[in-house]
Amino acid sequence: xxxxxxxxxxxxxxxxxxxxxxxxxxxxxxxxxxxxxxxxxxxxxxxxxxxxxxxxxxxxxxxxxxxxxxxxxxxxxxxxxxxxxxxxxxxxxxxxxxxxxxxxxxxxxxxxxxxxxxxxxxxxxxxxxxxxxxxxxxxxxxxxxxxxxxxxxxxxxxxxxxxxxxxxxxxxxxxxxxxxxxxxxxxxxxxxxxxxxxxxxxxxxxxxxxxxxxxxxxxxxxxxxxxxxxxxxxxxxxxxxxxxxxxxxxxxxxxxxxxxxxxxxxxxxxxxxxxxxxxxxxxxxxxxxxxxxxxxxxxx
Amino acid sequence: xxxxxxxxxxxxxxxxxxxxxxxxxxxxxxxxxxxxxxxxxxxxxxxxxxxxxxxxxxxxxxxxxxxxxxxxxxxxxxxxxxxxxxxxxxxxxxxxxxxxxxxxxxxxxxxxxxxxxxxxxxxxxxxxxxxxxxxxxxxxxxxxxxxxxxxxxxxxxxxxxxxxxxxxxxxxxxxxxxxxxxxxxxxxxxxxxxxxxxxxxxxxxxxxxxxxxxxxxxxxxxxxxxxxxxxxxxxxxxxxxxxxxxxxxxxxxxxxxxxxxxxxxxxxxxxxxxxxxxxxxxxxxxxxxxxxxxxxxxxx
Numbered sequence: 137x138x139x140x141x142x143x144x145x146x147x148x149x150x151x152x153x154x155x156x157x158x159x160x161x162x163x164x165x166x167x168x169x170x171x172x173x174x175x176x177x178x179x180x181x182x183x184x185x186x187x188x189x190x191x192x193x194x195x196x197x198x199x200x201x202x203x204x205x206x207x208x209x210x211x212x213x214x215x216x217x218x219x220x221x222x223x224x225x226x227x228x229x230x231x232x233x234x235x236x237x238x239x240x241x242x243x244x245x246x247x248x249x250x251x252x253x254x255x256x257x258x259x260x261x262x263x264x265x266x267x268x269x270x271x272x273x274x275x276x277x278x279x280x281x282x283x284x285x286x287x288x289x290x291x292x293x294x295x296x297x298x299x300x301x302x303x304x305x306x307x308x309x310x311x312x313x314x315x316x317x318x319x320x321x322x323x324x325x326x327x328x329x330x331x332x333x334x335x336x337x338x339x340x341x342x343x344x345x346x347x348x349x350x351x352x353x354x355x356x357x358x359x360x361x362x363x364x365x366x367x368x369x370x371x372x373x374x375x376x377x378x379x380x381x382x383x384x385x386x387x388x389x390x391x392x393x394x395x396x397x398x399x400x401x402x403x404x405x406x407x408x409x410x411x412x413x414x415x416x417x418x419x420x421x422x423x424x425x426x427x428x429x430x431x432x433x434x435x436x
Numbered sequence: 437x438x439x440x441x442x443x444x445x446x447x448x449x450x451x452x453x454x455x456x457x458x459x460x461x462x463x464x465x466x467x468x469x470x471x472x473x474x475x476x477x478x479x480x481x482x483x484x485x486x487x488x489x490x491x492x493x494x495x496x497x498x499x500x501x502x503x504x505x506x507x508x509x510x511x512x513x514x515x516x517x518x519x520x521x522x523x524x525x526x527x528x529x530x531x532x533x534x535x536x537x538x539x540x541x542x543x544x545x546x547x548x549x550x551x552x553x554x555x556x557x558x559x560x561x562x563x564x565x566x567x568x569x570x571x572x573x574x575x576x577x578x579x580x581x582x583x584x585x586x587x588x589x590x591x592x593x594x595x596x597x598x599x600x601x602x603x604x605x606x607x608x609x610x611x612x613x614x615x616x617x618x619x620x621x622x623x624x625x626x627x628x629x630x631x632x633x634x635x636x637x638x639x640x641x642x643x644x645x646x647x648x649x650x651x652x653x654x655x656x657x658x659x660x661x662x663x664x665x666x667x668x669x670x671x672x673x674x675x676x677x678x679x680x681x682x683x684x685x686x687x688x689x690x691x692x693x694x695x696x697x698x699x700x701x702x703x704x705x706x707x708x709x710x711x712x713x714x715x716x717x718x719x720x721x722x723x724x725x726x727x728x729x730x731x732x733x734x735x736x
Binding site: 293318362369370402 | 507521522569570581585586587588590591592593594595596597598599600601602603604605618619659662663664665666667668669670671696698699700701702703705706
């Protein structure tokens with residue numbers, strides 16, 4: 137008998153740069169996959185609907201999950217439930233991604249943040265199996281964080297916006313004022329890909345691993361992560377995103393987190409085994425879109 | 437019929453300065469109360485046992501809850517479960533408070549952090565009724581935070597240590613290096629009562645409300661709280677502790693949190709109704725000890 141969690145579903149990972157759509161039952165059974173640039177909402181949602189209509193012709197999907205960039209309105213009682221709210225991405229503010237997809241396809245659709253979705257995927261199939269309190273961070277164009285606490289995704293008032301915490305910033309070492317349009321030098325304003333491009337005048341992939349940019353980057357990320365440990369006490373921290381692929385960065389972050397905590401959080405997971413505590417995503421670049429499938433499967 | 441949650445229990449709030457013990461079924465039915473200075477572990481635990489033995493002679497208690505200063509070992513599988521671990525408080529490191537109380541009284545005993553306990557009390561009887569994601573902060577000799585996320589107390593790897601997050605510190609405005617023995621200028625190192633005494637050379641209660649100390653204090657606390665909002669997205673933030681009783685401080689903190697978030701967390705709870713979002717404890721000074729009773733009642 138096929139378990140209910142293995143039902144064939146659709147998954148959408150909606151990012152500010154690209155959209156990935158898949159159908160499948162899990163990481164070992166991805167039936168179809170497409171991706172395209174995030175254009176206007178109409179064009180983008182239209183392309184996603186076309187992909188799924190074509191797939192549904194081959195066989196039914198039980199539901200579709202969306203793991204989206206935000207901020208999102210996730211209050212089911214709100215008239216704008218499923219909307220992207222305050223994004224600076226042109227044309228996308230107040231787009232109702234949930235209803236847009238729902239209208240085009242006559243099946244159940246569920247939505248959560250990209251990082252909460254990725255957490256769900258990592259818990260089901262990746263680096264967080266068996267854990268009930270952990271976070272997933274992404275460090276790319278922006279910085280986001282979500283997670284699972286006491287077994288369920290973090291929502292609360294809205295959802296976490298972990299990239300927007302304030303951390304120490306020494307202007308003598310780093311005179312860059314920060315790139316966040318809302319907060320200047322918050323974590324995202326200091327350590328996102330956008331911040332790196334503005335500070336150094338080139339793309340992160342063109343900055344060599346030996347450049348001092350990466351020690352500064354590791355400092356900021358480690359401070360942010362140490363703050364998340366103090367605030368949330370996660371059992372593990374998964375760190376994905378394009379920036380984290382830079383050679384040596386994850387290692388430097390782990391070392392600096394240990395130094396920053398200074399044995400106050402006195403747990404062998406951190407003091408003796410940090411390589412297994414701060415880890416890359418088990419699902420690689422597919423955490424978000426597989427998480428979207430997991431979200432659909434969980435809600436059917 | 438009396439509901440199970442109204443069972444007569446004992447509660448212990450163990451602080452670094454004083455210990456409060458009560459028996460009762462809830463805030464409207466406190467049967468007995470005592471408090472004494474936190475001396476050596478032997479003397480202090482002995483006094484608590486004597487109080488409860490005397491009370492048990494009058495009638496049985498179903499269980500005892502302890503809401504304690506920490507850090508604590510809350511891993512039930514650990515051989516040191518129930519111990520206070522890395523405290524700088526002389527004589528108390530590695531004291532097993534749970535087993536100490538259990539040994540002296542032949543009834544079930546349960547333990548959690550002071551701030552998790554206070555959260556539970558506030559959820560059951562105070563300012564967090566009906567909420568399933570909120571935090572409780574205390575600003576006194578130290579700074580601590582705990583809370584309830586997805587309906588249950590925050591544990592994870594160990595338990596939160598919210599006082600020990602790093603926040604911006606402008607040495608030109610505030611040359612004080614911070615008082616935390618582990619981290620120097622973390623939130624607790626900059627904004628606890630201990631930090632105020634060291635920075636200003638007098639006790640917080642002797643610093644008048646118009647002194648610039650309080651604007652600085654509000655700045656640090658607001659930055660910390662804005663970080664907790666970004667990280668956790670709580671539905672409400674309860675702020676207790678002796679320092680928060682200073683006239684005007686809570687109001688200043690609320691204003692500065694709004695300025696710090698700068699409408700990014702675009703929720704009417706914050707943008708329009710912050711007086712109902714950042715609030716004092718509904719149970720006043722009794723959150724901790726009533727929370728200890730709630731902890732006992734919940735675990736029976």
